[in-house]
Amino acid sequence: MIKMEHVSKTYQTGMPALSDINLHIRPGEFVFITGVSGSGKSTMIKLLLDEMKPTKGRIFVNGKNLAGITRRNIPYFRRNIGVVFQDFRLLQDRSVYDNVAFAMKVVETSNKKIKKSVPEILSMVGLAAKYRSLPKQLSGGEQQRVAIARALVNQPKILLADEPTGNLDNPNGWAIMKLLEEINEKGTTVVVVTHNLEFVEKMDKRVITIKKGQIVSDKESSEEF
Amino acid sequence: MKLRSIMYSIGQGFKSIWRNKMFSLASVATMTACIFLFGIFFSLGVNFSGMLKNVEESVAVTVFFEKGITQEQKDAIGNDIKARTEVSSYKYVSGKQAFDTVIKDFYGGNKELAESFADDNPLADSDNYQIFMKDVSSQQKLVTYLSKLQGVREVHQSEAAARTLTDFSRLISVIFGSVIIILIAVAIFLISNTITVGISVRKEEIAIMKLIGAKDSFVRAPFIVEGIVIGLSGSIIPLIILWFMYKNLIVYIASKYQFLSNLFKFVPETSVFKTLVPIALILGVGIGYIGSRFTLHRHLNV
Ligand SMILES: Nc1ncnc2c1ncn2[C@@H]1O[C@H](COP(=O)(O)OP(=O)(O)OP(=O)(O)O)[C@@H](O)[C@H]1O
Ligand SMILES: [Mg+2]
Numbered sequence: 200m201i202k203m204e205h206v207s208k209t210y211q212t213g214m215p216a217l218s219d220i221n222l223h224i225r226p227g228e229f230v231f232i233t234g235v236s237g238s239g240k241s242t243m244i245k246l247l248l249d250e251m252k253p254t255k256g257r258i259f260v261n262g263k264n265l266a267g268i269t270r271r272n273i274p275y276f277r278r279n280i281g282v283v284f285q286d287f288r289l290l291q292d293r294s295v296y297d298n299v300a301f302a303m304k305v306v307e308t309s310n311k312k313i314k315k316s317v318p319e320i321l322s323m324v325g326l327a328a329k330y331r332s333l334p335k336q337l338s339g340g341e342q343q344r345v346a347i348a349r350a351l352v353n354q355p356k357i358l359l360a361d362e363p364t365g366n367l368d369n370p371n372g373w374a375i376m377k378l379l380e381e382i383n384e385k386g387t388t389v390v391v392v393t394h395n396l397e398f399v400e401k402m403d404k405r406v407i408t409i410k411k412g413q414i415v416s417d418k419e420s421s422e423e424f
Numbered sequence: 425m426k427l428r429s430i431m432y433s434i435g436q437g438f439k440s441i442w443r444n445k446m447f448s449l450a451s452v453a454t455m456t457a458c459i460f461l462f463g464i465f466f467s468l469g470v471n472f473s474g475m476l477k478n479v480e481e482s483v484a485v486t487v488f489f490e491k492g493i494t495q496e497q498k499d500a501i502g503n504d505i506k507a508r509t510e511v512s513s514y515k516y517v518s519g520k521q522a523f524d525t526v527i528k529d530f531y532g533g534n535k536e537l538a539e540s541f542a543d544d545n546p547l548a549d550s551d552n553y554q555i556f557m558k559d560v561s562s563q564q565k566l567v568t569y570l571s572k573l574q575g576v577r578e579v580h581q582s583e584a585a586a587r588t589l590t591d592f593s594r595l596i597s598v599i600f601g602s603v604i605i606i607l608i609a610v611a612i613f614l615i616s617n618t619i620t621v622g623i624s625v626r627k628e629e630i631a632i633m634k635l636i637g638a639k640d641s642f643v644r645a646p647f648i649v650e651g652i653v654i655g656l657s658g659s660i661i662p663l664i665i666l667w668f669m670y671k672n673l674i675v676y677i678a679s680k681y682q683f684l685s686n687l688f689k690f691v692p693e694t695s696v697f698k699t700l701v702p703i704a705l706i707l708g709v710g711i712g713y714i715g716s717r718f719t720l721h722r723h724l725n726v
Contacts, residue, residue: 274640277637288628290628307425307642353637
């Protein structure tokens with residue numbers, strides 16, 4: 200599903216953000232990526248989204264070598280990946296419903312399908328009742344649910360979450376983690392970047408730890424995969 | 425792109441225009457000024473070139489023959505003239521005809537007076553070809569060519585008139601061209617500014633669209649719509665103003681300065697606008713499209 204072979208990334212500034220990363224994430228896995236600030240976690244997410252190219256090495260996502268994806272085909276490639284960010288990144292001038300519908304409009308889905316899918320996904324994340332609210336009328340946890348709904352509404356095979364609980368208090372953070380686990384149980388591959396070790400320890404998932412751009416440990420979940 | 429996406433982009437384009445009203449308005453106003461001036465230049469140009477054509481048609485080069493050449497030689501010269509591409513028409517005028525014209529012009533066809541010259545035509549040797557030009561600017565070339573022909577005694581031309589007219593029309597074209605180019609540049613600049621503001625307002629939205637998997641064309645479309653709508657409004661408004669102005673102005677000038685209507689005829693508004701409308705619309709849409717396309721490329725790389 201996701202494979203990195205000897206991947207290095209050095210920014211223009213010269214400091215290597217990632218060096219010689221090798222990893223393999225199988226379909227249906229739930230993986231935590233953890234490490235201190237500046238260790239290269241977001242860089243990894245950006246590489247997986249083909250927002251930038253690695254300096255060295257090869258990356259495969261959904262069986263596709265990213266080096267071979269033309270500019271024209273990047274949009275189609277991204278439609279298989281949902282992303283969630285720490286700061287939610289919702290459109291402030293649009294309602295909950297419209298934020299989620301936006302993701303479908305952008306990939307040119309029919310209105311009929313939009314009308315059917317958006318309420319479904321909103322009730323899945325527990326926001327069916329608030330579909331008309333604006334983002335600023337919601338709590339942080341609720342806003343992140345909207346962002347998750349938006350990421351999932353096009354039914355991607357992979358969900359990437361970069362610090363999804365970074366702006367949330369503990370109970371809200373836990374609720375989001377449980378939601379991500381639920382999504383994973385329905386078959387989506389989930390990669391969660393976090394430095395909240397409480398979640399990492401209690402959830403018993405595979406944990407990849409990065410330090411200064413290198414993988415220093417890759418611990419499988421105790422339950423057999 | 426799918427139809428619903430086109431509809432969505434048009435909607436977003438109008439929303440964006442509305443969202444930054446002031447910039448859109450400034451762009452439409454500049455475009456209006458640009459196309460308006462273009463229209464004025466165009467109408468002037470059409471009328472002036474009509475006038476120039478009149479003059480050109482009446483400017484003649486006259487070729488006189490050497491004494492005692494044969495009719496065959498004259499015909500040969502005639503054929504040489506005919507072969508020149510800058511010549512629109514030519515005619516043979518005999519000394520007798522030339523004389524009659526002079527008599528008619530000077531003595532008002534007074535037969536008696538005329539007859540006193542009858543046997544003693546001073547213009548008896550003035551058989552000539554009168555040549556009318558297609559294009560005054562090549563007159564000098566023709567004159568040089570003709571003077572070298574065998575059997576040609578003298579070539580007369582209305583040199584000054586020809587040169588003045590050519591210089592004048594060249595000057596007009598240069599001024600016309602430069603003003604239009606400057607105006608187009610200003611219009612593109614302003615539309616580009618409007619689009620830039622539109623992009624910066626929607627920066628986050630665009631970033632999200634790209635992450636979700638929107639195609640470049642989908643990201644671009646609303647801004648292209650915005651540019652084209654501004655360009656189109658900026659050409660339709662001045663066309664309407666110009667139409668009424670032109671129509672009323674030719675009536676006004678014709679009634680106020682009647683002597684002008686003897687000199688030349690105004691080109692009627694329908695035939696001016698038959699060409700002006702498509703040019704202005706294409707210009708408007710083109711400027712809007714180029715302005716937004718160029719800006720998108722610079723700021724979004726899409
Ligand atoms: N656009 C960039 N240009 C230059 N250097 C960058 C850029 N983005 C990140 N870096 C550097 O690369 C390294 C890794 O950054 P990255 O954002 O991947 O860290 P991170 O693990 O996500 O940190 P955090 O937990 O704070 O989000 C850091 O040293 C950072 O300063
Ligand atoms: Mg980060």
